[in-house]
Amino acid sequence: MLAGLALAANGKQHRLTLKFNTGAFRSDEVFDSANCPPARYLIEMGRRLLEIAPDAKRLIIGNPLLPLSPDQVAGWIPPALAAPVVIVDSKQFPLAYCLPRWLVEEEERFLLLLSTCDAGLDVRLLGLIAGCEAGALAVPKLDIGEFPISTTTGWFMGRGRQEMLRQCSSAAIKTIQRNKAWRSLPFAAYLPYHAGSLLMLNLAARQVPDGFFAKEIICASYRDIVDSCPSPLEMVPLRLPWLPRDGSVGELEYLTHALERLGPEVRDQHFFGFLRYSRLYNQTPFHLIDQMKFALGHSMRQETDTVHGGQPFASARADLPAKPLKLLFHLAGGWKLKSYRADRAAAMFMVLRGMGCEISVIDRPDLVPYGARLVVSDDTALLTAEVRAHHIFIGVDSFPHHFVRHALGWPTVALFANTKPCNSDAAERSDYRAVVGVLPCNPCGAEKECPMLGGEDCGNFAPPDQVVTAILEMARAVYGFTEGA
Protein backbone atom coordinates (compact mmCIF):
# COMPACT_ATOMS: atom_id res chain seq x y z
CA MET A 1 0.00 0.00 0.00
CA LEU A 2 1.25 3.46 -0.88
CA ALA A 3 0.07 6.60 0.83
CA GLY A 4 0.15 10.24 -0.09
CA LEU A 5 -1.72 13.47 0.13
CA ALA A 6 -1.91 16.66 -1.85
CA LEU A 7 -2.21 20.06 -0.18
CA ALA A 8 -3.92 22.89 -2.01
CA ALA A 9 -3.15 26.57 -1.39
CA ASN A 10 -6.33 26.93 0.64
CA GLY A 11 -5.23 24.11 2.95
CA LYS A 12 -7.56 21.52 1.46
CA GLN A 13 -6.21 17.98 1.56
CA HIS A 14 -6.65 15.20 -0.99
CA ARG A 15 -5.66 11.85 0.46
CA LEU A 16 -4.75 8.89 -1.72
CA THR A 17 -4.09 5.24 -1.09
CA LEU A 18 -2.78 3.01 -3.85
CA LYS A 19 -2.91 -0.77 -3.58
CA PHE A 20 -0.70 -3.05 -5.63
CA ASN A 21 -2.30 -4.22 -8.82
CA THR A 22 -2.73 -7.97 -9.04
CA GLY A 23 -4.14 -7.94 -12.53
CA ALA A 24 -7.43 -6.04 -12.34
CA PHE A 25 -6.04 -2.57 -13.22
CA ARG A 26 -8.46 -0.71 -10.93
CA SER A 27 -8.18 3.04 -10.56
CA ASP A 28 -6.95 2.82 -6.96
CA GLU A 29 -4.15 0.41 -7.86
CA VAL A 30 -0.52 0.91 -8.84
CA PHE A 31 1.45 -1.40 -11.09
CA ASP A 32 3.60 -3.92 -9.24
CA SER A 33 7.20 -4.03 -10.45
CA ALA A 34 10.14 -5.67 -8.69
CA ASN A 35 12.56 -4.14 -11.16
CA CYS A 36 12.23 -0.56 -10.13
CA PRO A 37 13.91 1.27 -7.29
CA PRO A 38 11.47 2.19 -4.50
CA ALA A 39 11.65 5.86 -5.52
CA ARG A 40 9.86 4.95 -8.76
CA TYR A 41 6.69 4.48 -6.67
CA LEU A 42 7.21 7.90 -5.17
CA ILE A 43 7.11 9.32 -8.67
CA GLU A 44 4.00 7.34 -9.54
CA MET A 45 2.25 8.53 -6.39
CA GLY A 46 3.19 12.09 -7.35
CA ARG A 47 1.64 11.66 -10.79
CA ARG A 48 -1.56 10.24 -9.35
CA LEU A 49 -1.87 12.95 -6.69
CA LEU A 50 -1.59 15.64 -9.33
CA GLU A 51 -4.35 13.90 -11.29
CA ILE A 52 -6.81 14.00 -8.39
CA ALA A 53 -5.65 17.40 -7.12
CA PRO A 54 -4.62 19.55 -10.08
CA ASP A 55 -4.55 22.60 -7.83
CA ALA A 56 -2.12 21.07 -5.32
CA LYS A 57 0.79 23.19 -4.12
CA ARG A 58 2.59 20.55 -2.10
CA LEU A 59 2.62 16.78 -2.04
CA ILE A 60 3.42 14.60 0.93
CA ILE A 61 4.27 11.07 -0.13
CA GLY A 62 4.91 8.22 2.27
CA ASN A 63 8.14 6.27 1.84
CA PRO A 64 7.18 3.46 -0.55
CA LEU A 65 9.20 1.02 1.56
CA LEU A 66 6.89 1.49 4.54
CA PRO A 67 3.29 0.34 5.05
CA LEU A 68 1.80 3.76 5.77
CA SER A 69 -1.72 5.16 5.61
CA PRO A 70 -2.67 8.63 4.38
CA ASP A 71 -3.94 9.36 7.90
CA GLN A 72 -0.46 8.77 9.31
CA VAL A 73 1.09 10.92 6.63
CA ALA A 74 -1.48 13.65 7.33
CA GLY A 75 -0.21 13.79 10.89
CA TRP A 76 3.27 14.72 9.72
CA ILE A 77 2.52 17.76 7.56
CA PRO A 78 5.46 20.12 7.97
CA PRO A 79 5.12 23.92 8.06
CA ALA A 80 4.32 25.46 4.69
CA LEU A 81 7.73 25.91 3.13
CA ALA A 82 8.76 26.24 -0.49
CA ALA A 83 11.65 23.85 0.11
CA PRO A 84 11.41 20.05 0.08
CA VAL A 85 11.35 18.34 3.46
CA VAL A 86 12.15 14.76 4.38
CA ILE A 87 10.15 13.56 7.37
CA VAL A 88 12.33 11.18 9.39
CA ASP A 89 12.11 8.86 12.37
CA SER A 90 14.41 9.07 15.38
CA LYS A 91 17.10 7.12 13.51
CA GLN A 92 16.92 9.28 10.40
CA PHE A 93 15.07 6.72 8.30
CA PRO A 94 12.92 8.57 5.78
CA LEU A 95 9.21 8.26 6.54
CA ALA A 96 7.77 10.62 3.96
CA TYR A 97 8.74 13.29 1.45
CA CYS A 98 7.11 16.70 1.32
CA LEU A 99 7.70 18.08 -2.14
CA PRO A 100 6.72 21.33 -3.82
CA ARG A 101 4.49 20.72 -6.80
CA TRP A 102 6.99 21.99 -9.36
CA LEU A 103 9.58 19.47 -8.23
CA VAL A 104 7.24 16.60 -9.05
CA GLU A 105 5.98 18.15 -12.25
CA GLU A 106 9.20 19.47 -13.74
CA GLU A 107 12.02 17.43 -12.23
CA GLU A 108 10.28 14.11 -11.87
CA ARG A 109 13.11 11.91 -13.11
CA PHE A 110 15.56 13.19 -10.49
CA LEU A 111 13.28 11.84 -7.76
CA LEU A 112 14.23 8.38 -9.04
CA LEU A 113 17.66 8.95 -7.50
CA LEU A 114 16.33 9.17 -3.94
CA SER A 115 17.64 6.32 -1.82
CA THR A 116 14.43 6.08 0.26
CA CYS A 117 16.57 4.53 3.00
CA ASP A 118 19.02 7.30 3.96
CA ALA A 119 17.50 10.62 4.94
CA GLY A 120 20.88 12.38 4.98
CA LEU A 121 21.55 11.52 1.35
CA ASP A 122 18.01 12.30 0.30
CA VAL A 123 17.98 15.72 1.98
CA ARG A 124 21.23 16.61 0.19
CA LEU A 125 19.94 15.32 -3.12
CA LEU A 126 16.63 17.15 -2.84
CA GLY A 127 18.45 20.35 -1.91
CA LEU A 128 20.65 20.11 -4.99
CA ILE A 129 17.73 19.30 -7.27
CA ALA A 130 15.55 22.07 -5.85
CA GLY A 131 18.39 24.59 -5.69
CA CYS A 132 17.68 25.45 -2.09
CA GLU A 133 18.33 23.99 1.30
CA ALA A 134 16.09 20.99 1.92
CA GLY A 135 15.01 20.18 5.44
CA ALA A 136 14.60 17.15 7.67
CA LEU A 137 11.75 17.05 10.13
CA ALA A 138 11.77 14.44 12.87
CA VAL A 139 8.53 12.83 13.95
CA PRO A 140 8.54 12.81 17.75
CA LYS A 141 8.44 9.43 19.45
CA LEU A 142 8.30 7.45 16.22
CA ASP A 143 10.90 4.85 15.47
CA ILE A 144 10.25 2.29 12.79
CA GLY A 145 12.95 0.08 14.26
CA GLU A 146 15.34 -2.13 12.37
CA PHE A 147 14.26 -2.44 8.77
CA PRO A 148 13.68 -6.14 8.05
CA ILE A 149 16.37 -7.95 6.10
CA SER A 150 13.61 -9.48 4.05
CA THR A 151 9.97 -10.39 4.35
CA THR A 152 8.18 -13.56 3.37
CA THR A 153 6.45 -11.70 0.57
CA GLY A 154 9.80 -10.49 -0.71
CA TRP A 155 8.65 -6.95 -0.18
CA PHE A 156 12.14 -5.59 0.08
CA MET A 157 15.39 -7.47 -0.19
CA GLY A 158 17.36 -6.19 2.72
CA ARG A 159 20.39 -4.21 3.72
CA GLY A 160 22.53 -5.09 0.72
CA ARG A 161 19.94 -3.57 -1.59
CA GLN A 162 19.66 -0.49 0.65
CA GLU A 163 23.42 -0.05 0.39
CA MET A 164 23.21 -0.28 -3.39
CA LEU A 165 20.52 2.38 -3.46
CA ARG A 166 22.75 4.53 -1.24
CA GLN A 167 25.65 4.09 -3.65
CA CYS A 168 23.54 5.23 -6.60
CA SER A 169 22.29 8.23 -4.63
CA SER A 170 25.83 9.11 -3.50
CA ALA A 171 27.06 8.85 -7.08
CA ALA A 172 24.24 11.18 -8.17
CA ILE A 173 25.22 13.78 -5.58
CA LYS A 174 28.84 13.71 -6.79
CA THR A 175 27.71 13.97 -10.41
CA ILE A 176 25.63 17.05 -9.63
CA GLN A 177 28.47 18.64 -7.69
CA ARG A 178 30.95 18.07 -10.52
CA ASN A 179 28.80 19.31 -13.41
CA LYS A 180 27.31 22.75 -13.84
CA ALA A 181 25.07 21.42 -16.61
CA TRP A 182 23.96 18.37 -14.63
CA ARG A 183 20.29 18.76 -15.44
CA SER A 184 20.96 17.76 -19.03
CA LEU A 185 23.03 14.67 -18.19
CA PRO A 186 21.59 11.30 -19.23
CA PHE A 187 20.19 8.64 -16.95
CA ALA A 188 21.65 5.16 -17.43
CA ALA A 189 19.75 2.04 -16.40
CA TYR A 190 21.96 -0.24 -14.31
CA LEU A 191 21.08 -3.78 -15.36
CA PRO A 192 24.41 -5.17 -16.51
CA TYR A 193 24.39 -8.93 -16.14
CA HIS A 194 22.05 -11.77 -17.21
CA ALA A 195 21.19 -11.97 -20.86
CA GLY A 196 17.46 -12.42 -20.32
CA SER A 197 17.17 -9.26 -18.24
CA LEU A 198 18.96 -7.23 -20.92
CA LEU A 199 16.72 -8.62 -23.63
CA MET A 200 13.60 -7.71 -21.70
CA LEU A 201 14.94 -4.26 -20.89
CA ASN A 202 15.57 -3.59 -24.57
CA LEU A 203 12.11 -4.78 -25.55
CA ALA A 204 10.54 -2.69 -22.79
CA ALA A 205 12.49 0.42 -23.77
CA ARG A 206 11.02 0.29 -27.27
CA GLN A 207 7.62 0.94 -25.73
CA VAL A 208 8.71 3.74 -23.40
CA PRO A 209 10.05 6.38 -25.77
CA ASP A 210 9.77 9.22 -23.25
CA GLY A 211 11.07 7.40 -20.20
CA PHE A 212 13.62 8.44 -17.61
CA PHE A 213 16.56 6.75 -19.30
CA ALA A 214 18.67 7.42 -22.38
CA LYS A 215 21.33 4.77 -21.79
CA GLU A 216 21.86 1.30 -20.32
CA ILE A 217 24.84 -0.16 -18.47
CA ILE A 218 25.45 -3.59 -20.00
CA CYS A 219 28.26 -6.13 -19.70
CA ALA A 220 30.38 -5.72 -22.83
CA SER A 221 30.10 -9.43 -23.58
CA TYR A 222 26.40 -8.91 -24.34
CA ARG A 223 27.06 -6.63 -27.28
CA ASP A 224 25.65 -9.29 -29.62
CA ILE A 225 22.30 -9.16 -27.83
CA VAL A 226 22.11 -5.41 -28.27
CA ASP A 227 22.95 -5.87 -31.96
CA SER A 228 20.28 -8.55 -32.40
CA CYS A 229 17.61 -6.87 -30.30
CA PRO A 230 18.31 -3.15 -30.46
CA SER A 231 16.95 -0.65 -28.01
CA PRO A 232 16.50 3.11 -28.06
CA LEU A 233 18.75 3.12 -24.99
CA GLU A 234 22.39 3.69 -25.90
CA MET A 235 24.65 0.93 -24.61
CA VAL A 236 27.34 1.88 -22.11
CA PRO A 237 29.58 -1.19 -22.11
CA LEU A 238 30.72 -2.39 -18.72
CA ARG A 239 34.01 -4.20 -19.23
CA LEU A 240 33.56 -6.75 -16.48
CA PRO A 241 32.57 -10.41 -16.68
CA TRP A 242 28.94 -10.81 -15.73
CA LEU A 243 27.97 -11.76 -12.20
CA PRO A 244 28.52 -15.47 -11.47
CA ARG A 245 25.36 -17.32 -10.50
CA ASP A 246 27.12 -19.37 -7.82
CA GLY A 247 26.79 -16.68 -5.15
CA SER A 248 30.56 -16.22 -4.94
CA VAL A 249 30.17 -12.52 -5.63
CA GLY A 250 27.52 -10.31 -4.04
CA GLU A 251 25.59 -7.77 -6.07
CA LEU A 252 26.77 -4.96 -3.79
CA GLU A 253 30.40 -5.90 -4.33
CA TYR A 254 29.73 -6.09 -8.04
CA LEU A 255 28.11 -2.64 -8.12
CA THR A 256 31.07 -1.12 -6.29
CA HIS A 257 33.50 -2.54 -8.84
CA ALA A 258 31.19 -1.70 -11.72
CA LEU A 259 31.13 1.98 -10.77
CA GLU A 260 34.92 1.91 -10.43
CA ARG A 261 35.30 0.09 -13.73
CA LEU A 262 33.10 2.53 -15.62
CA GLY A 263 35.69 5.14 -14.78
CA PRO A 264 35.38 8.79 -13.86
CA GLU A 265 34.36 9.96 -17.32
CA VAL A 266 31.28 7.76 -17.39
CA ARG A 267 30.64 7.99 -13.65
CA ASP A 268 30.62 11.76 -13.57
CA GLN A 269 28.56 12.24 -16.73
CA HIS A 270 25.59 10.01 -15.92
CA PHE A 271 22.96 9.34 -13.32
CA PHE A 272 22.51 5.67 -12.56
CA GLY A 273 19.09 4.16 -12.04
CA PHE A 274 19.16 0.88 -10.14
CA LEU A 275 17.03 -1.52 -12.17
CA ARG A 276 18.10 -4.80 -10.63
CA TYR A 277 15.42 -6.49 -8.55
CA SER A 278 14.57 -4.70 -5.35
CA ARG A 279 12.13 -7.48 -4.48
CA LEU A 280 11.16 -10.98 -5.56
CA TYR A 281 10.06 -10.65 -9.16
CA ASN A 282 7.68 -13.60 -8.97
CA GLN A 283 5.36 -12.18 -6.31
CA THR A 284 3.70 -10.05 -8.97
CA PRO A 285 1.63 -11.56 -11.79
CA PHE A 286 3.23 -9.29 -14.35
CA HIS A 287 5.72 -10.08 -17.05
CA LEU A 288 9.30 -8.94 -16.55
CA ILE A 289 9.06 -6.80 -19.67
CA ASP A 290 6.09 -5.01 -18.10
CA GLN A 291 7.91 -4.66 -14.79
CA MET A 292 10.76 -3.01 -16.69
CA LYS A 293 8.41 -0.73 -18.61
CA PHE A 294 7.17 0.59 -15.28
CA ALA A 295 10.76 1.04 -14.09
CA LEU A 296 11.56 3.00 -17.24
CA GLY A 297 8.72 5.43 -16.56
CA HIS A 298 5.53 3.99 -18.10
CA SER A 299 2.62 4.14 -15.65
CA MET A 300 1.15 0.79 -16.87
CA ARG A 301 -2.47 1.73 -16.18
CA GLN A 302 -4.30 -0.75 -18.41
CA GLU A 303 -4.03 -4.33 -19.55
CA THR A 304 -3.32 -3.31 -23.14
CA ASP A 305 -0.04 -1.83 -21.87
CA THR A 306 1.16 -5.33 -20.99
CA VAL A 307 2.77 -8.20 -22.85
CA HIS A 308 -0.31 -10.35 -22.33
CA GLY A 309 -2.76 -7.65 -23.38
CA GLY A 310 -0.83 -6.11 -26.25
CA GLN A 311 0.51 -7.11 -29.62
CA PRO A 312 3.61 -9.35 -30.03
CA PHE A 313 6.92 -7.58 -30.59
CA ALA A 314 7.56 -9.70 -33.69
CA SER A 315 5.96 -12.47 -35.70
CA ALA A 316 7.64 -14.77 -38.20
CA ARG A 317 7.76 -18.38 -39.28
CA ALA A 318 9.93 -20.79 -41.20
CA ASP A 319 9.99 -20.70 -44.98
CA LEU A 320 10.31 -24.48 -45.18
CA PRO A 321 8.13 -27.34 -46.48
CA ALA A 322 5.92 -28.70 -43.69
CA LYS A 323 7.79 -32.02 -43.80
CA PRO A 324 10.10 -33.07 -42.41
CA LEU A 325 9.10 -31.08 -39.33
CA LYS A 326 12.29 -29.55 -37.95
CA LEU A 327 12.36 -28.91 -34.22
CA LEU A 328 14.98 -27.00 -32.24
CA PHE A 329 15.12 -27.74 -28.51
CA HIS A 330 16.82 -25.76 -25.75
CA LEU A 331 16.51 -27.83 -22.59
CA ALA A 332 19.24 -26.47 -20.29
CA GLY A 333 18.48 -23.29 -18.37
CA GLY A 334 20.75 -21.06 -16.34
CA TRP A 335 19.66 -22.89 -13.16
CA LYS A 336 19.80 -26.62 -12.60
CA LEU A 337 16.08 -26.76 -11.87
CA LYS A 338 15.27 -25.17 -15.22
CA SER A 339 16.77 -28.08 -17.16
CA TYR A 340 14.54 -30.75 -18.66
CA ARG A 341 15.38 -34.31 -17.61
CA ALA A 342 17.35 -36.40 -20.12
CA ASP A 343 15.12 -39.48 -19.86
CA ARG A 344 12.00 -37.40 -20.51
CA ALA A 345 13.67 -35.63 -23.42
CA ALA A 346 14.68 -39.02 -24.81
CA ALA A 347 11.07 -40.19 -24.67
CA MET A 348 9.93 -37.06 -26.50
CA PHE A 349 12.58 -37.43 -29.17
CA MET A 350 11.71 -41.09 -29.75
CA VAL A 351 8.06 -40.28 -30.43
CA LEU A 352 8.81 -37.27 -32.61
CA ARG A 353 11.47 -39.03 -34.62
CA GLY A 354 9.01 -41.87 -35.15
CA MET A 355 6.81 -39.32 -36.92
CA GLY A 356 9.67 -38.29 -39.16
CA CYS A 357 10.60 -35.13 -37.26
CA GLU A 358 14.18 -33.89 -37.28
CA ILE A 359 15.49 -32.94 -33.85
CA SER A 360 18.25 -30.46 -33.00
CA VAL A 361 19.25 -29.60 -29.46
CA ILE A 362 21.26 -26.66 -28.12
CA ASP A 363 24.11 -27.27 -25.66
CA ARG A 364 22.96 -30.72 -24.46
CA PRO A 365 25.52 -33.26 -25.75
CA ASP A 366 23.96 -35.83 -23.41
CA LEU A 367 20.91 -35.91 -25.71
CA VAL A 368 22.83 -36.71 -28.88
CA PRO A 369 22.57 -40.49 -28.33
CA TYR A 370 18.80 -40.11 -28.56
CA GLY A 371 18.91 -38.93 -32.13
CA ALA A 372 19.36 -35.18 -31.70
CA ARG A 373 21.79 -33.10 -33.71
CA LEU A 374 23.90 -31.00 -31.35
CA VAL A 375 23.84 -27.26 -31.94
CA VAL A 376 26.23 -24.80 -30.35
CA SER A 377 24.80 -21.31 -30.22
CA ASP A 378 26.86 -19.12 -27.97
CA ASP A 379 25.81 -15.88 -29.59
CA THR A 380 22.57 -14.51 -30.93
CA ALA A 381 23.62 -14.55 -34.60
CA LEU A 382 24.30 -18.30 -34.43
CA LEU A 383 21.08 -18.85 -32.50
CA THR A 384 19.08 -16.84 -35.04
CA ALA A 385 20.51 -18.85 -37.94
CA GLU A 386 19.60 -22.12 -36.23
CA VAL A 387 16.11 -20.95 -35.36
CA ARG A 388 15.41 -19.95 -38.95
CA ALA A 389 16.37 -23.43 -40.09
CA HIS A 390 13.65 -24.99 -37.90
CA HIS A 391 9.86 -24.83 -37.83
CA ILE A 392 9.35 -24.65 -34.08
CA PHE A 393 11.52 -23.77 -31.10
CA ILE A 394 10.91 -25.61 -27.85
CA GLY A 395 12.70 -24.10 -24.88
CA VAL A 396 12.89 -23.84 -21.11
CA ASP A 397 12.57 -20.54 -19.24
CA SER A 398 15.90 -19.06 -20.32
CA PHE A 399 17.40 -16.47 -22.65
CA PRO A 400 17.03 -18.41 -25.93
CA HIS A 401 13.28 -18.84 -25.33
CA HIS A 402 12.78 -15.14 -24.61
CA PHE A 403 14.92 -14.10 -27.56
CA VAL A 404 13.32 -16.51 -30.01
CA ARG A 405 9.80 -15.55 -29.04
CA HIS A 406 9.99 -11.83 -28.38
CA ALA A 407 12.84 -10.71 -30.66
CA LEU A 408 12.35 -13.15 -33.56
CA GLY A 409 8.62 -13.85 -33.13
CA TRP A 410 9.17 -17.53 -33.95
CA PRO A 411 6.64 -20.29 -33.23
CA THR A 412 7.58 -21.43 -29.73
CA VAL A 413 6.56 -24.01 -27.17
CA ALA A 414 7.81 -22.91 -23.74
CA LEU A 415 8.58 -25.38 -20.97
CA PHE A 416 8.14 -23.96 -17.47
CA ALA A 417 8.72 -25.83 -14.22
CA ASN A 418 9.66 -24.04 -11.02
CA THR A 419 9.13 -20.51 -12.34
CA LYS A 420 5.79 -18.82 -12.95
CA PRO A 421 5.02 -18.61 -16.67
CA CYS A 422 3.27 -15.24 -16.41
CA ASN A 423 6.55 -13.52 -15.44
CA SER A 424 8.42 -14.49 -18.58
CA ASP A 425 6.20 -16.19 -21.16
CA ALA A 426 4.34 -14.53 -24.06
CA ALA A 427 0.69 -14.06 -24.94
CA GLU A 428 -0.96 -17.39 -25.80
CA ARG A 429 -1.53 -17.69 -29.56
CA SER A 430 -1.55 -20.40 -32.16
CA ASP A 431 2.21 -19.92 -32.48
CA TYR A 432 2.96 -19.68 -28.74
CA ARG A 433 2.17 -22.17 -26.00
CA ALA A 434 3.52 -22.27 -22.46
CA VAL A 435 3.27 -25.70 -20.84
CA VAL A 436 3.85 -26.34 -17.15
CA GLY A 437 2.96 -28.97 -14.57
CA VAL A 438 0.35 -28.62 -11.87
CA LEU A 439 2.42 -28.87 -8.66
CA PRO A 440 1.38 -26.33 -6.02
CA CYS A 441 5.00 -25.55 -5.06
CA ASN A 442 5.47 -23.38 -8.16
CA PRO A 443 7.16 -20.93 -7.91
CA CYS A 444 9.57 -22.30 -5.32
CA GLY A 445 12.32 -19.74 -5.87
CA ALA A 446 15.00 -22.43 -5.71
CA GLU A 447 17.70 -22.66 -8.34
CA LYS A 448 20.02 -25.58 -7.70
CA GLU A 449 18.01 -28.16 -5.81
CA CYS A 450 14.36 -29.04 -5.23
CA PRO A 451 13.53 -27.72 -1.75
CA MET A 452 10.84 -30.37 -1.28
CA LEU A 453 12.38 -33.57 -2.56
CA GLY A 454 16.03 -32.71 -3.11
CA GLY A 455 17.82 -33.43 -6.36
CA GLU A 456 18.52 -31.27 -9.37
CA ASP A 457 15.33 -32.06 -11.29
CA CYS A 458 12.08 -30.17 -11.04
CA GLY A 459 9.00 -32.40 -11.12
CA ASN A 460 6.82 -29.60 -12.42
CA PHE A 461 7.81 -29.82 -16.06
CA ALA A 462 4.97 -31.03 -18.25
CA PRO A 463 5.41 -34.72 -19.11
CA PRO A 464 6.66 -35.69 -22.58
CA ASP A 465 3.22 -36.56 -23.98
CA GLN A 466 1.89 -33.09 -23.19
CA VAL A 467 4.91 -31.43 -24.78
CA VAL A 468 4.62 -33.59 -27.90
CA THR A 469 0.91 -32.77 -28.14
CA ALA A 470 1.63 -29.04 -27.88
CA ILE A 471 4.30 -29.27 -30.59
CA LEU A 472 2.07 -31.18 -32.98
CA GLU A 473 -0.90 -28.86 -32.41
CA MET A 474 1.29 -25.89 -33.23
CA ALA A 475 2.77 -27.60 -36.28
CA ARG A 476 -0.74 -28.29 -37.58
CA ALA A 477 -2.01 -24.77 -36.87
CA VAL A 478 0.99 -22.83 -38.15
CA TYR A 479 2.41 -25.03 -40.91
CA GLY A 480 -0.43 -27.34 -41.87
CA PHE A 481 1.60 -30.32 -40.72
CA THR A 482 -0.09 -33.73 -40.67
CA GLU A 483 1.26 -36.80 -38.94
CA GLY A 484 0.34 -39.21 -41.74
CA ALA A 485 2.62 -40.11 -44.61
Place this chain on the structure above:
Amino acid sequence: MGALRDIDLGAIIASHGVRYLVEFGAGDGDDTAHAADFPFDHIYSIEPLHRLAIQGAFRHSANQKMTFIHGKGERGWRQAAPEIPAEQPVLFLLDGASFEADLAAILLHRDVWRDVFLVEDGDPILLDRVLGKTHRQSLPVAGLLQAFPVA
Protein backbone atom coordinates in the same frame (compact mmCIF):
# COMPACT_ATOMS: atom_id res chain seq x y z
CA MET B 1 50.66 -19.26 -15.01
CA GLY B 2 52.92 -16.73 -13.32
CA ALA B 3 55.91 -17.46 -15.55
CA LEU B 4 55.88 -14.07 -17.20
CA ARG B 5 58.08 -12.63 -14.46
CA ASP B 6 61.03 -14.59 -15.85
CA ILE B 7 60.63 -13.17 -19.32
CA ASP B 8 62.25 -9.93 -20.46
CA LEU B 9 59.02 -8.28 -21.53
CA GLY B 10 60.74 -4.95 -22.07
CA ALA B 11 63.03 -6.50 -24.66
CA ILE B 12 60.12 -8.18 -26.49
CA ILE B 13 58.18 -4.92 -26.58
CA ALA B 14 61.23 -3.02 -27.84
CA SER B 15 62.22 -5.60 -30.46
CA HIS B 16 58.82 -6.46 -31.86
CA GLY B 17 56.76 -3.37 -31.16
CA VAL B 18 54.00 -5.32 -29.44
CA ARG B 19 51.35 -2.96 -28.06
CA TYR B 20 48.81 -5.53 -26.88
CA LEU B 21 49.01 -8.54 -24.59
CA VAL B 22 46.38 -11.25 -24.87
CA GLU B 23 46.51 -13.96 -22.25
CA PHE B 24 44.50 -17.17 -22.54
CA GLY B 25 43.88 -18.92 -19.22
CA ALA B 26 44.62 -15.89 -17.11
CA GLY B 27 43.85 -17.44 -13.72
CA ASP B 28 43.33 -14.73 -11.15
CA GLY B 29 45.58 -12.31 -12.96
CA ASP B 30 49.13 -12.81 -11.61
CA ASP B 31 50.77 -12.48 -15.00
CA THR B 32 48.43 -9.67 -15.87
CA ALA B 33 49.42 -7.78 -12.74
CA HIS B 34 53.09 -8.16 -13.70
CA ALA B 35 52.47 -7.10 -17.30
CA ALA B 36 50.56 -4.02 -16.16
CA ASP B 37 53.88 -2.41 -15.31
CA PHE B 38 54.94 -2.51 -18.98
CA PRO B 39 53.87 -0.08 -21.69
CA PHE B 40 51.13 -2.08 -23.34
CA ASP B 41 48.24 -0.13 -24.87
CA HIS B 42 45.87 -2.79 -23.57
CA ILE B 43 45.98 -6.16 -21.85
CA TYR B 44 43.25 -8.74 -22.41
CA SER B 45 42.94 -11.65 -20.01
CA ILE B 46 40.68 -14.46 -21.15
CA GLU B 47 39.71 -16.93 -18.46
CA PRO B 48 37.27 -19.82 -18.83
CA LEU B 49 36.58 -20.16 -15.11
CA HIS B 50 34.02 -17.56 -14.13
CA ARG B 51 35.15 -17.32 -10.52
CA LEU B 52 38.75 -16.63 -11.52
CA ALA B 53 37.75 -14.19 -14.25
CA ILE B 54 35.70 -12.09 -11.85
CA GLN B 55 38.43 -12.18 -9.18
CA GLY B 56 40.97 -10.88 -11.67
CA ALA B 57 38.56 -8.29 -13.01
CA PHE B 58 37.80 -6.96 -9.53
CA ARG B 59 41.50 -6.91 -8.63
CA HIS B 60 42.18 -4.62 -11.59
CA SER B 61 38.81 -2.92 -12.02
CA ALA B 62 40.25 0.59 -11.82
CA ASN B 63 42.82 -0.06 -14.55
CA GLN B 64 41.12 0.89 -17.80
CA LYS B 65 43.97 -0.61 -19.82
CA MET B 66 43.12 -4.11 -18.66
CA THR B 67 40.10 -6.17 -19.60
CA PHE B 68 39.18 -9.52 -18.09
CA ILE B 69 36.95 -11.64 -20.28
CA HIS B 70 35.11 -14.71 -19.08
CA GLY B 71 34.98 -17.26 -21.83
CA LYS B 72 36.53 -20.30 -23.35
CA GLY B 73 39.05 -19.83 -26.17
CA GLU B 74 37.19 -18.62 -29.20
CA ARG B 75 34.24 -17.06 -27.41
CA GLY B 76 36.56 -15.01 -25.24
CA TRP B 77 38.87 -14.09 -28.09
CA ARG B 78 35.93 -13.04 -30.24
CA GLN B 79 35.26 -10.23 -27.77
CA ALA B 80 38.83 -8.96 -27.76
CA ALA B 81 39.78 -9.42 -31.42
CA PRO B 82 37.71 -6.58 -32.94
CA GLU B 83 39.31 -4.07 -30.57
CA ILE B 84 42.89 -4.82 -31.63
CA PRO B 85 44.11 -3.09 -34.80
CA ALA B 86 45.26 -5.65 -37.38
CA GLU B 87 48.51 -3.77 -37.97
CA GLN B 88 49.52 -3.66 -34.30
CA PRO B 89 51.65 -6.61 -33.16
CA VAL B 90 50.26 -8.65 -30.27
CA LEU B 91 52.00 -10.69 -27.61
CA PHE B 92 49.96 -13.85 -27.03
CA LEU B 93 50.46 -15.79 -23.81
CA LEU B 94 49.00 -19.28 -24.12
CA ASP B 95 48.68 -22.28 -21.88
CA GLY B 96 50.04 -25.57 -23.21
CA ALA B 97 46.97 -27.56 -22.20
CA SER B 98 44.61 -25.67 -24.50
CA PHE B 99 47.19 -24.09 -26.79
CA GLU B 100 46.15 -25.88 -29.97
CA ALA B 101 42.48 -24.95 -29.69
CA ASP B 102 43.26 -21.40 -28.59
CA LEU B 103 45.69 -20.88 -31.44
CA ALA B 104 43.11 -22.18 -33.91
CA ALA B 105 40.65 -19.66 -32.47
CA ILE B 106 43.17 -16.84 -32.81
CA LEU B 107 43.81 -17.69 -36.45
CA LEU B 108 40.08 -17.48 -37.19
CA HIS B 109 40.07 -13.76 -36.45
CA ARG B 110 43.63 -12.57 -37.01
CA ASP B 111 46.61 -12.73 -39.34
CA VAL B 112 49.40 -13.39 -36.84
CA TRP B 113 52.57 -12.98 -38.90
CA ARG B 114 53.65 -9.94 -36.83
CA ASP B 115 52.71 -11.40 -33.45
CA VAL B 116 54.80 -12.97 -30.71
CA PHE B 117 53.76 -16.16 -28.92
CA LEU B 118 54.71 -17.43 -25.48
CA VAL B 119 53.38 -20.87 -24.62
CA GLU B 120 53.64 -22.35 -21.15
CA ASP B 121 54.33 -26.10 -21.07
CA GLY B 122 53.63 -26.33 -24.78
CA ASP B 123 54.72 -28.86 -27.37
CA PRO B 124 57.42 -27.26 -29.60
CA ILE B 125 56.67 -29.63 -32.47
CA LEU B 126 53.02 -28.71 -32.42
CA LEU B 127 53.89 -25.03 -32.22
CA ASP B 128 56.21 -25.38 -35.20
CA ARG B 129 53.54 -27.22 -37.17
CA VAL B 130 51.10 -24.36 -36.74
CA LEU B 131 53.40 -21.35 -36.89
CA GLY B 132 56.52 -22.75 -38.59
CA LYS B 133 56.02 -20.80 -41.82
CA THR B 134 55.77 -17.39 -40.18
CA HIS B 135 57.64 -17.77 -36.88
CA ARG B 136 60.88 -19.14 -35.50
CA GLN B 137 61.20 -20.55 -32.01
CA SER B 138 63.95 -19.54 -29.66
CA LEU B 139 65.04 -21.41 -26.55
CA PRO B 140 62.36 -21.76 -23.92
CA VAL B 141 62.68 -19.56 -20.84
CA ALA B 142 61.19 -20.64 -17.51
CA GLY B 143 59.09 -23.29 -19.25
CA LEU B 144 57.75 -20.85 -21.83
CA LEU B 145 58.13 -21.66 -25.51
CA GLN B 146 58.84 -18.53 -27.51
CA ALA B 147 57.88 -18.00 -31.14
CA PHE B 148 58.91 -14.79 -32.85
CA PRO B 149 57.95 -13.52 -36.30
CA VAL B 150 60.43 -14.35 -39.04
CA ALA B 151 59.79 -11.19 -41.03
